[in-house]
Amino acid sequence: AAARGCGGAWRRAWQRGAGGPGPSPRGQRAAASSAGGGAVPVGRSGLAPWVPVVGLEIHAQISSNSKLFSGSQVQFAAPPNSLVSFFDASLPGTLPVLNRRCVEAAVMTGLALNCSINKKSLFDRKHYFYADLPAGYQITQQRVPIAVNGSLSYSLCIDNKMSQMVTKTVRIKQIQLEQDSGKSLHDDTRSQTLVDLNRAGVGLMEVVMEPDMCCGEEAAAAVRELQLILQTLGSSRAVMAEGQLRVDANVSVHHPGEPYGVRTEVKNINSIRFLAKAVDYEIQRQIEELENGGTILNETRAFDSKLGCTVPMRDKEGKQDYRFMPEPNLPPLILYDAKSLPANMNDQQVVNIDWIHERLPDLPSVKRAKLVEQYGILPEHSFALLNEDGLTEFFENVVKQTQMKPKKVIGWILNVLLSYLKQHSLTVKESPVSSFMMADLLNLLEKKEISSTAAKQVLAELWKGEGKTPLEIVKEKKLELIQDQKELEQICQAVIDGQENEVITMVLG
Amino acid sequence: QPVAGDVLEHLEQLALVDFRDAEGVERLRRAIQFADQLHEVNTDGVEPMDSVLEDRCLYLREDDVTEGNCVNELLKNAREKVEEYFVAPPGNIPLPKLEERETFRQGS
Numbered sequence: 001a002a003a004r005g006c007g008g009a010w011r012r013a014w015q016r017g018a019g020g021p022g023p024s025p026r027g028q029r030a031a032a033s034s035a036g037g038g039a040v041p042v043g044r045s046g047l048a049p050w051v052p053v054v055g056l057e058i059h060a061q062i063s064s065n066s067k068l069f070s071g072s073q074v075q076f077a078a079p080p081n082s083l084v085s086f087f088d089a090s091l092p093g094t095l096p097v098l099n100r101r102c103v104e105a106a107v108m109t110g111l112a113l114n115c116s117i118n119k120k121s122l123f124d125r126k127h128y129f130y131a132d133l134p135a136g137y138q139i140t141q142q143r144v145p146i147a148v149n150g151s152l153s154y155s156l157c158i159d160n161k162m163s164q165m166v167t168k169t170v171r172i173k174q175i176q177l178e179q180d181s182g183k184s185l186h187d188d189t190r191s192q193t194l195v196d197l198n199r200a201g202v203g204l205m206e207v208v209m210e211p212d213m214c215c216g217e218e219a220a221a222a223v224r225e226l227q228l229i230l231q232t233l234g235s236s237r238a239v240m241a242e243g244q245l246r247v248d249a250n251v252s253v254h255h256p257g258e259p260y261g262v263r264t265e266v267k268n269i270n271s272i273r274f275l276a277k278a279v280d281y282e283i284q285r286q287i288e289e290l291e292n293g294g295t296i297l298n299e300t301r302a303f304d305s306k307l308g309c310t311v312p313m314r315d316k317e318g319k320q321d322y323r324f325m326p327e328p329n330l331p332p333l334i335l336y337d338a339k340s341l342p343a344n345m346n347d348q349q350v351v352n353i354d355w356i357h358e359r360l361p362d363l364p365s366v367k368r369a370k371l372v373e374q375y376g377i378l379p380e381h382s383f384a385l386l387n388e389d390g391l392t393e394f395f396e397n398v399v400k401q402t403q404m405k406p407k408k409v410i411g412w413i414l415n416v417l418l419s420y421l422k423q424h425s426l427t428v429k430e431s432p433v434s435s436f437m438m439a440d441l442l443n444l445l446e447k448k449e450i451s452s453t454a455a456k457q458v459l460a461e462l463w464k465g466e467g468k469t470p471l472e473i474v475k476e477k478k479l480e481l482i483q484d485q486k487e488l489e490q491i492c493q494a495v496i497d498g499q500e501n502e503v504i505t506m507v508l509g
Numbered sequence: 510q511p512v513a514g515d516v517l518e519h520l521e522q523l524a525l526v527d528f529r530d531a532e533g534v535e536r537l538r539r540a541i542q543f544a545d546q547l548h549e550v551n552t553d554g555v556e557p558m559d560s561v562l563e564d565r566c567l568y569l570r571e572d573d574v575t576e577g578n579c580v581n582e583l584l585k586n587a588r589e590k591v592e593e594y595f596v597a598p599p600g601n602i603p604l605p606k607l608e609e610r611e612t613f614r615q616g617s
Binding site for chain 1: 519525559569570572580583591595596599600
């Protein structure tokens with residue numbers, strides 16, 4: 001959730017010269033400061049600066065047992081077509097039945113993103129032909145979605161040192177409920193496509209972010225924060241690697257004061273890291289194209305992670321006409337609050353916005369503020385704690401079991417433990433060193449029974465997971481700090497005696 | 510008013526219908542003319558209706574797994590299958606252009 005902002009990225013490009021993040025740059029590239037203080041990307045020196053504009057469309061798979069409009073199971077990696085009902089396969093005579101849990105997930109997410117929840121929202125059909133969309137249309141919410149006009153705040157570091165953070169906001173245009181499509185496996189050798197409908201009909205929340213972002217790192221930070229929020233709410237597990245969070249970026253550039261440029265849509269972005277790369281590449285590509293007298297086509301491009309560039313996607317048969325129409329089989333979705341709650345309605349048929357609002361968990365931003373207040377750690381520490389699954393819990397457990405001040409403990413957790421975990425590609429849950437052992441070790445350090453260096457050696461031993469306690473390791477390796485004054489004096493004297501010449505040099509100055 | 514050629518082509522691609530020949534296109538023109546009578550009704554101040562069911566209550570289902578697990582039944586409808594996957598062509602097969610179609614040339 002903490003990343004370097006636009007200023008840093010474009011300045012790096014300038015310093016590296018020919019080795020910038022975009023395609024073969026020609027001529028000098030300089031970073032000019034905009035009125036707002038951040039660097040604005042510049043093409044060839046002497047030409048007008050460019051303002052990149054980035055918007056995002058994010059599809060988050062709803063975490064639910066069954067699908068949006070049918071009772072088949074939602075599960076990643078199951079035998080092909082085993083989680084498919086007659087409705088999902090679009091067999092005639094089947095009808096959609098809305099899953100209450102999906103509605104609640106969308107309301108929770110809308111509230112967490114400061115949206116207005118539409119008490120009446122509508123379902124529509126979006127028509128297009130593709131083998132993994134058996135009905136020939138997707139049920140979505142095009143006219144009146146469930147939530148609108150929200151905002152998401154995220155943080156960036158404005159320099160390389162990670163010590164100065166700035167908060168940015170992106171407007172949320174809307175959140176809509178819609179169906180996921182099935183999966184197509186392309187078999188080019190046999191010139192055919194294999195279709196698995198397990199995913200067809202799974203509930204999605206589409207979150208549309210306005211084009212308030214200006215570079216890859218802003219986009220990445222915004223998505224990371226959204227991911228943390230969704231995971232905290234439990235409305236989506238938002239694991240990008242499992243396709244539970246998919247991001248499409250809309251990118252354009254223009255000169256300050258001029259209208260927005262033609263935008264391209266970038267798809268096939270499989271991680272947050274690649275999102276930043278894809279957006280930055282596309283910005284650079286568009287700048288180069290325009291400076292060389294070319295034009296930008298309103299097209300869809302795919303990000304090629306191996307080559308680090310965007311390429312035009314297979315032609316989608318020209319401009320799509322989705323022929324939106326109201327979904328005739330679903331009446332409007334009506335939501336209630338404490339005031340409008342009907343007296344004589346079955347509880348199970350009522351979704352109460354206020355009831356859901358009261359039960360929202362602490363969002364990441366609130367959790368971070370509480371950590372800073374409670375433990376006296378820095379804001380960037382709180383970001384690092386929340387960024388790693390289970391790390392906050394680990395830290396709090398260590399603090400509970402040690403006399404060492406939290407401000408000191410945090411260093412050991414973030415700089416030492418975390419780097420061990422990263423080196424060995426382990427999650428906090430898989431750590432061979434428990435919070436109990438860590439606290440034990442830090443207590444030895446705090447009581448000055450061992451030095452900081454010795455503590456690191458003990459940790460290295462603990463990491464082997466051989467079951468020894470910190471104290472056992474200290475005794476084994478004789479790492480105890482010598483406390484006896486006489487013994488210390490003897491050692492110092494021996495050193496001085498052994499280095500006569502150096503001592504004389506020092507004494508003489 | 511006759512329907513323009515590019516509009517015909519667009520409609521055929523969107524809906525995968527085949528107007529087939531000049532007679533089919535004429536039938537389309539007359540169908541549009543018939544439907545245009547709707548414009549004679551004054552609908553000022555009247556909210557459009559989506560469906561006759563729009564005042565009904567939308568039923569909310571509990572999030573339980575009650576369906577699925579019928580791959581053999583579903584695959585009975587498949588002309589071609591590979592293991593338990595449906596088989597489709599490699600991508601959408603584009604319709605040939607209107608002028609190129611045998612049926613259109615025959616009719617005109």
